[in-house]
Amino acid sequence: MRPLRTPTLIGSLLAATLVAGAAQAGEIVGKVKYAGSAPAPKKLAITKDQAVCGKVEHMEESFLVAADKGVKNVVVSLTDPKDGKKMTAPPKNPTIDQSGCRFLPRIQIVPAGANLDIINSDGILHNIHTWSKENPAFNKAQPKFKKVMTEKFDKPEIFRISCDVHSWMTGWLIVAGHPYYALSDDTGSFKVADVPAGTYALEYWHEKLGKQTKQVTVPAAGSVTADFEYAAK
Amino acid sequence: MPKTIDETLRPTGPLNTLFAASSILMLLVLGWMTWDDYHRSWKGYQQLFFRLEAEKTRAEIEQARQDVDQNALDDLRSKLEAARATAGQHAAERTAAEDALQTVDNDIYRDDLIYRKFRSTFDAVKFDYEEAAHAGSRAEAALNREMEHLAAEMERYRVILLEHEKRRAGAVEGLKAVTGQIDAAQKQIEQLESGTVLLEKKLGAVAPAGLMKAAIALLNAPLLDFIAPTIRIQQVVLERSPIDINFTRIPRADRCQTCHLAADRADYEGFEQPFRTHPRLDLFAGANSPHPVDRFGCTPCHGGRDRAVEFNYAVHMPDTPVQNADWKTKYDWERDHYWEFPMLERSRTEASCLKCHQGVVTVPKAAHLNRGRQIVERVGCYGCHKMRGFLDRPKVAPRLTRIASKTTPEWTARWLKDPKAFRGSTRMPRFFGLANNQAPGDREREDAEILGIVAYLMAKSEDLAYPPLPGRGDPPRGERLVKSIGCMGCHAIEKDEVSSEVLQARDRRESPDPIAFERRFGPDLSRIGDKARPEWLYQWVRNPRSYNPETRMPDLRLSQQEALDITAYLMTLTEAASGDEPPVAAPQPRPAARDAALLALMSQRQTPADAQATIDAMSGTDRDARLGERTIARYGCFGCHLIPGFEKTPAIGTDLSEEGSKHPDLLFFGFQHQLDHTAPAWFYQKLKSPRSFDEGKVAPFYDRLRMPQFDFTDADAASVTMVLQALTKEKVPLESVRRLTAREEAVEVGRRLVRDYNCQGCHILDGQGGAILESIAFNLEKEGKSEEEAQSLAPSFGPPIIDGEGDKVQPDWLFAFLKSPEPIRPWLAVRMPTFHLTDQEASQLVSHFAAKDKRTFPFETFDRRPPAGGDLKAAMTMFSPDYFDCWNCHQQGARKPQGPPEGWAPDLTLAARRLNPDWISRWIQDPQKLMPGTKMPTFYDPADPKGSAPPDVLGGEPDLQIEALTQYVFTLGQKRAAAMGTQP
Secondary structure, eight states, X not given: OHHHHHHHHHHHHHHHHHHHHHHTEEEEXXXXXXXXXXXXXXXXXXXXXXXXXXXXXXXXXXXXXXXXXXXXXXXXXXXXXXXXXXXXXXXXXXXXXXXXXXXXXXXXXXXXXXXXXXXXXSOSOEEEEEOOXXXXXXXXXXXXXXXXXXEEOOSOEEEEEEOSSSTTOEEEEEEESSSOEEEOOTTXXXXXXXXXXXXXXXXXXXXXXXXXXXXXXXXXXXXXXXXXXXXXX | OOXXXXXHXXXXXXXXXXXXXXXXXXXXXXXXXXHHXXXXXXXXXXXXXXXXXXXXXXXXXXXXXXXXXXXXXXXHHHHHHHHHHHHHHTHXXXXXXXXXXXXXXXXXXXXXXXXXXXXXXXXXXXXXXXXXXXXXXXXXXXXXXXXXXXXXXXXXHHHHHHHHHHHHHHHHHHHHHHHHHHHHHHHHHHHXXXXXXXXXXXXXXXSOOTHHHHHHHHHTSTTTTTSOOSSOOOOEEEXXXXXXXXXXXXXXXXXXXXXXXXXXXXXXTTOOTTSOOOSSTTTEESTXXXXXXXXXXXXXXXXXXXXXXXXXXXXXXXXXXXXXXXXXXXXXXXXXXXXXXXXXXXXXXXXXXHHHSOSOSSOTTOHHHHHHHHHHHHHTGGGTSOOTTOTTOOOSSOOOTTHHHHBOHHHHHHHHHOHXXXXXXXXOOBOSSOGGGXXXXXXXXXXXXXXXXXXXXXXXXXXXXXOOOSSOOOHHHHHHHHHHSSGGGTOOOHHHHSOHHHHHHHHTXXXXXXXXXXXXXXXXXXXXXXXXXXXXXXXXXXXXXXXXXXXXXXXXXXXXXXXXXXXHHHHTOOHHHHTOOOOSOOOOOOHHHHHHHHHHHHTTTSOHHHHHHHHHHSOHHHHHHHHHHHHHHHHTGGGTSOOTTOTTOOOOSOOOTTGGGOOGGGSOOTTOTTSOSSHHHHHHHHHHOGGXXXXXXXXXXXGSOOOOBOOOOHHHHHHHHHHHHXXXXXXXXXXXXXXXXXXXXXXXXXXXXXXXXXXXXXXXXTTEEXXXXXXXXXXXXXXXXXXXXXXXXXXXXXXXXXXXXHHHBOHHHHHHHHHSOOOOOTTOOOOXXXXXXXXXXXXXXXXXXXXXXXXXXXXXXXXXXXXXXXXXXXXXXXXXXXXXXXXXXXXXXXXXXXXXXXXXXXXXXXXXXXXXXXXXXXXXXXXXXXXXXXXXXXXXXXXXHHHHSOTTSGGGOHHHHHHHHXXXXXXXXXXXXXXXXXXX
């Protein structure tokens, strides 16, 4: 038993510190709602490349509100994290796929300085036109033979991307400087995990409803609920 | 008894005291005189500057010492120590090496002397020999032998010396082996410390210590300071720009730098004056700037007394009242009454640029001056006042020869009473209801005058008898047209785009104009429905020149229905529709006041009785017209408007061509004693409140001040004051004038046209303009887009950027296009209007663009051979859907792409006639560089062109591919052109 005692001691100490360290972070959960009435779903007119783009039905996705008023695709983030932590690049590059003449996913979060893979699954001419201000804007073509294009963005920013060949295509890129970002799902629920304890200004951003901020205090352990309701427009 | 000498002489004791006292007094006075003569304020400034410089240098030395990498220095020092130690250990070897070197040097010295001796002797003997040989003397043979002997010796010693050199090199090597490390280390230390050493040297020069200090004090002492003082006057003598002192012209001698010592040095930004670096050293005063101080001096730009070295004597002029008060306390400042070229205030220094930069539309980098001149052009000061530089400008306001066809007498009367109440952004100033016409009876008389003017104009007006409208217009359609086809580049409908609070703040001059300057080129259309007759408006929008041949309004090639729709929409823009309060009430008929005014006017040349008789004989309308005529003559309306009966009348205002040189004593300040007694202060007051100088004066109405009220903002009034200060009588010699090259002239002539036709209302040119984008973004927002999206989308729906147009298009195509535009970009709703340019104007514009881009003009040959074989196949492959799929968006002659026109791209068959093939290559290479934000994507990633090129076409080489594409595009449609019989 003696040979095992020291490693066990060290191991348990390590575990303790890990646990202790993890216990310093809480999480923010919540639901984003819209007070007004949800807009009627609109179909987008497909005016070009019917063979490829017309395969799927395209609906207007800029303002999706669930039956219980939850808003989809709201980006929830901390505006002032104090620990200076950077978002780590995931093992596989985040992707945006131009598939069926849509950007999938519509909103993608990519760490600042990390690579983003832009894929053209459609096999027809597409282009990525970024409307960024902090990062250099570009408009790059992606013909059939260029299946994957890799791009990098260095400055944190939220900006729109569009395709000039297919004018109905719209997407959004969130270049994240810090890891505290979350995207609300179909029901409007979101979770920002591993937030160090403290008081922060939490920002809600939606492409149509705009930006709003709210103060939130994150406990040392457990979660805090930060629901938000957008006023009717 | 005669007086003894002792009795007649004055007592010596008191006299001695008196003489001693007076001697001492005179000595003191002498000392005081010398000191007073010697002590000058500028010397104090120079000494202060040297102290500042010393402090600065000391700080820099500190910094340099800190910057020196202490670790590296210590490292090197220890290396040096170690090297010295090793050298010490090998002391014997070192001595031996040094001795060896010394020996060689000694040998060289000795043998070199011997060599020289032989050489000089040889030269002498050679001379003798040549003489002897020539003379055929008997000594020839002996001399020849002697010469050969000497030559041999010389050669021997030459070789010896070469051997010595070799030995020496070896000895040096040997020594270096021993001491080399020491030398290397020492050199490196020197390098590290070189910065500090230089600074310390500088400090020694600037702040001498010990003996140097005493020597310098001596050099600067009174009586001795003629030799080589360190504190002395700095001056720049300029023959090229003499000063006119009335009876002669003398070279300028600028002594400003005596106190302003750091003006051309880069390190003194932020220091207190007079030691501050000149702002924009790269543009002014610096040695590498276009205006270096040793060639341009200071006073040609700033004014002031060049030879002065004292603050007040140099005629410094304060810029603000705060500075004025400050200088009064600090320097006991008072304006110098006798120097005719006072210094320009700091905020208005740009006024002097115009002296040398003549014949240009905008003076480069002189933003305030350019703004002032733009205001003068826009508002039309030159209409009444003759101004050099504006002599050939057209009249700034519309002609009134046909006013009865355009509008009603009621509207005209309300407009005259207060133009700004109807249209806040109008350029027309206010003539009536101003400060010097507020006495009892004046208001009635002014109403009579206004109605008189209206009567005169209506009576003399041509009636064009417009037919009734040929159909019904649809206002909503008209609104869409007006807001999309391009009207908004020159016009605005301000009540739609800006809230009424902002407009009111603008009217009170509390805020800057909310609408872009270019969009006030034509009038604000917010209430056009109240002004214009619909029949006139319809004819106007269809064909402006039929009403006014000099108008700059172009025609937008409207169809009849479009014109009807637009007319219908514009007629709905009225005050009633906008719900604002009605403006100033219309003038009332005042027969009594009218008759009294007429009597007063006519009695100037006849007896009152005769005048009254003439008046009684006239009908009411005739009296109105007569009063109107006299009023127009008095107020000089014909300076800006073409008025029947006044076509040739000279303008009534003072000639301002040399106003900048006007002495303030020649300006009438009246009772405005709160103003500074300077010309600029008077100009500013005149611009802000022209009739204020009549305050407290008694004069009949026909003798009062007449300049109308333009309601300038403070900033605009300051800019126009600057323009006035720029108009001086100073004649700059021709060699100092900035002469334009032929290319620059072509650019300026075209720029004049660009300004006159307001190209920048729609297009971005010279990096500025594109005012219409403001309205396009506004419309996009109204359609529901967010502000950010509207701002970023607007350029895609707006007119193209035309910077680089000279490089891009063929000149003959551009000429034809300017004369008669055709649509190029199918997705744009805005249309390029037809300006009805003359051939000369169109040529000047084309050469303007070509000159800006340094393009060969006007003739150029292009390679019009279509690609063949492999290149043709490659191009067609790249055009295909699997590759670049160009026809997805681009039009191909009659074949239109899929989708709505907003998604289309230009017709590529136009390229043969229109584009420069060089430009096509560059465009395909990187469109975003040539036109940022364009919808054409980049196919060849600038960071990695080869990686983004299709690998199976022409070997994957981007250059070859682009060449093939260019030639293919450039020769498209040639068959069609040949079939049509036109030149491709």
